[in-house]
Amino acid sequence: MELIETFQNVKKACRSLGLLTDQQRNDILNAVASAIVSQKKRILEANEKDLAKMDSSNPLYDRLQLTEKRLNDIAADMRNVATLPSPLGHITKQKTLPNGLRLCRVSVPFGVIGMIYEARPNVTFDVFSLCFKSGNACILKGGSDANFSNQASVALIHEVLQEHGINPDVVTLLPATHEATAELLNAVGYVDLCIPRGGRRLIDFVRDTARIPVIETGAGVVNTYFDVDGDLEMGKAIVCNAKTRRVSVCNALDCLIIHEKRLGDLVELVKPLLDHKVKLYADAPAYQLLRGHYPDILLEPATDNSFGTEFMDYKMAVKTVSSLDEALAHIDQNGSGHSEAIITQNADTARRFQQHVDAACVYWNAPTSFTDGAQFGLGAEIGISTQKLGPRGPMALEEITTYKWLIEGEGQTRP
DSSP, rough: HHHHHHHHHHHHHHHHTTOOHHHHHHHHHHHHHHHHHHHHOOOOOOHHHHHHHSSSSSEEEEEEEEOHHHHHHHHHHHHHHHSSOOTTTOOOEEEETTTTTTTEEEEEEOOOEEEEEEEEEEHHHHHHHHHHHOOOOOEEEEEEEEHHHHHHHHHHHHHHHTTTOGGGEEEEOOOHHHHHHHHHHOOOOTSSSEEEEEHHHEEEEEHOOSSSBBBOOOOOOOEEEHHHTHHHHHHHHHHHHHHOOOTTTSSSEEEEEGGGGGGGGGGHHTTTGGGGTOOOOOOOHHHHBBBTTTGGGEEEEOOGTTTTTTOOSSEEEEESSSSSHHHHHHHHHHOOOSSHHHHHHHHHHHHHHHHOOOOOOOESSSOOGOSSTTTTTSSSOOOOOOSSSSEEEOOOTTGGGEEEEEEESSSSSOO
8 A cells, every 4th residue: 555655646746747847957057967976975874775685706796886986987977968958849750730730749757667677876866867858757666685775766856856845756656576576567657667677587577467558668688690791800809899898787798609611710709708717608610619729617518408598697609600690590499689780891781680680789890888868869878678569779858759649620520
């Protein structure tokens, strides 16, 4: 009963967002950004409590950790969102019917967005900035791993909202319990859209359990194909960046696919990964070639489970193929529809790859690490949608609005 009252309060507070001007929203976002910087100590102290509960060797530790630089970056992203054009009130279609009715389709907020996420405290600020800018209220359900960080972040946001006379219920943090998740997923009539952001297990659970609309985001089994015409130096840089920039994020590389005619370059291609102690699970041809040239402790024969796995760790599979078609078939069977890449100097091959790969983001001679709302110039992101119905790829301001039809008449009646 307690959460029903919470949902009711958020729904009520959501209506007040429509009364704000875009300038007011921007001023508040800038004020929150300033508060993040000026009060970073309290956020970092809360984050330290969360970090103390996790083994620092856990690859997810990096995703959980906030630093002074990361908070500065979060504040900069929020200020950037404030500079972006409002996604509201855009006329996306306009026409006059033969009977004289004037139709206009205009962008509007969804209303209340529920966000379920795991050990990603930065998501709290990203979701708030995008939802607030687009006129949506948000209900946040973070994981227990980041609970202290999330509580401190939301408390800071609430203080700024209250200083500006805004109902703080427009951003609400639920308890970090499984029961709260279940109630949120059944909040029919109160929550207009739910977005899970995390691993496959979380996303599958939300999709299978929810009675409210869901947009799937996050799970990324990412492949990069090094073609027969790939440039070796370019490939080394792309593979290393895609795999090691941040291994715990959804755009990190999980499987390197290599054309059999380029196996002679494989040792050199993966050489930069040694600096990061990346463990390789190589199929038979690749294993035979790497053995003796890559540390035994970091090299294992691949199994069926090596492919189609989102490692979120310093681990990567290696698959050998005899053709582009075989590479495409491997991606079709093992990819998650998130991000895929090809490294080649052959434009025809690249275009065929981009045409046939079924994923939200398909790269040519660039690492999948660029799949990110801020990198795409969207300011920030609420998640990476891997589904086809509705938004696809990085979801930012435009992707969390819907539309309504406005119809003007002069007394016409329908025959």
